[in-house]
Amino acid sequence: MQLYHHPFDLDSQKVRLALEEKGIDYTSHHVNPITGKNLDSSFFKMNPGGRLPVFQNGSHIIYKTIDVIQYIERIAVFSSGCENISSSSREVIEWMQKIQEWDPKYFSLFHIPEKYRTYVSKFLRRVVIARMSESPELAGAYHRKLKEAYQTEEKLKEEDVLRRSKEHLNGLLDEAERQLSETAYLAGQEFTMADVMLIPVLARLAVLDLENEYITCRPNVAEYWVLVQQRPxxxxxxxxxxxxxxxxxxxxxxxxxxxxxxxxxxY
Incomplete structure (x- = not known):
C-alpha cells in the first residue's frame, strides 16, 4: 500500500492519522504541494486534479478522503480477522461528512501574508506551464489546473469568501463544543474516525496562530485539543x-x- 501525501496537507493528515490509529503498514511518499511536486506528470496520471492525498493498493487508487479512511477501516477489520469489529457508525460518518464539508483552502490562504502567497502562486503557475510543455498528453488536465490557480487568486479578492468560511468553521466548532460537553470524544466516549477528521482542523488553527480565536474560547474544545495531542x-x-x-x-x-x-x- 502506497500513500502519496505531505505533512502540510490537511486531508493527508486525516488519512495518516487513520492509518496510524488502525496500525496499517504503508509506504510513505512525500509530495510537497508548495514546491509543485503534486504537478509532476507521474502524480497527475494517478490524480488529474493534482490533489493530495492519493492512496494506492495495487491497481486500486483512491483520493477522496472519507473514501480512503473507510477503505482503511475495512482493511483493519480484514487484517484483524475479527468479524465482531465494525466499521464507523452512522453518527461517526455524519461527523466525518460535516467536517469534510469545511474547505480549509481559502481560510488558510487568507491568513498567509499576501507577499508570500502571491510569490508561491506565481511559482506554481510557472510549474504548471513547464509540466504542460513536458507532457503534452496531459495538457487538458494541466490547463484545468492553471485555470483553477487563476480562479483562486480572484476568489481571494472577495471578502465574502473569507466571511463564509469563518461562519462555516464557527458553526462546526460550536457544534463540536456542544457535543464535547457530553462526551469525551466527538462521537462518544471512544476515539473514532470522527476525531481523526477534526484533529487536523484544530492543528491548522494552531499553526495559523488562531487558537485563542477559535479553540481557547471554547472550553470543551480546548480540553479536547489538549487530550488528543497526547495520542501517539x-x-x-x-x-x-x-x-x-x-x-x-x-x-x-x-x-x-x-x-x-x-x-x-x-520549474
Whole structure:
C-alpha cells in the first residue's frame, strides 16, 4: 500500500492519522504541494486534479478522503480477522461528512501574508506551464489546473469568501463544543474516525496562530485539543512537524526551495 501525501496537507493528515490509529503498514511518499511536486506528470496520471492525498493498493487508487479512511477501516477489520469489529457508525460518518464539508483552502490562504502567497502562486503557475510543455498528453488536465490557480487568486479578492468560511468553521466548532460537553470524544466516549477528521482542523488553527480565536474560547474544545495531542498518532503525523519551533523549520525548508528554484528559473 502506497500513500502519496505531505505533512502540510490537511486531508493527508486525516488519512495518516487513520492509518496510524488502525496500525496499517504503508509506504510513505512525500509530495510537497508548495514546491509543485503534486504537478509532476507521474502524480497527475494517478490524480488529474493534482490533489493530495492519493492512496494506492495495487491497481486500486483512491483520493477522496472519507473514501480512503473507510477503505482503511475495512482493511483493519480484514487484517484483524475479527468479524465482531465494525466499521464507523452512522453518527461517526455524519461527523466525518460535516467536517469534510469545511474547505480549509481559502481560510488558510487568507491568513498567509499576501507577499508570500502571491510569490508561491506565481511559482506554481510557472510549474504548471513547464509540466504542460513536458507532457503534452496531459495538457487538458494541466490547463484545468492553471485555470483553477487563476480562479483562486480572484476568489481571494472577495471578502465574502473569507466571511463564509469563518461562519462555516464557527458553526462546526460550536457544534463540536456542544457535543464535547457530553462526551469525551466527538462521537462518544471512544476515539473514532470522527476525531481523526477534526484533529487536523484544530492543528491548522494552531499553526495559523488562531487558537485563542477559535479553540481557547471554547472550553470543551480546548480540553479536547489538549487530550488528543497526547495520542501517539498525533505526535507522529502532526506534532513532529508543527509543534513549537518545528513549524518554522518545516515551512522555511519549502520557502527556501521555492526561492532558489525561482531565482534559477528552474520549474
Amino acid at each position: 498518532s498525533y505526535k507522529k503525523v502532526i506534532g513532529r512537524y508543527f509543534d513549537g519551533w518545528k513549524r518554522h523549520k518545516t515551512l522555511l525548508k519549502s520557502w527556501c526551495f521555492v526561492r532558489i528554484r525561482s531565482l534559477l528559473k528552474r
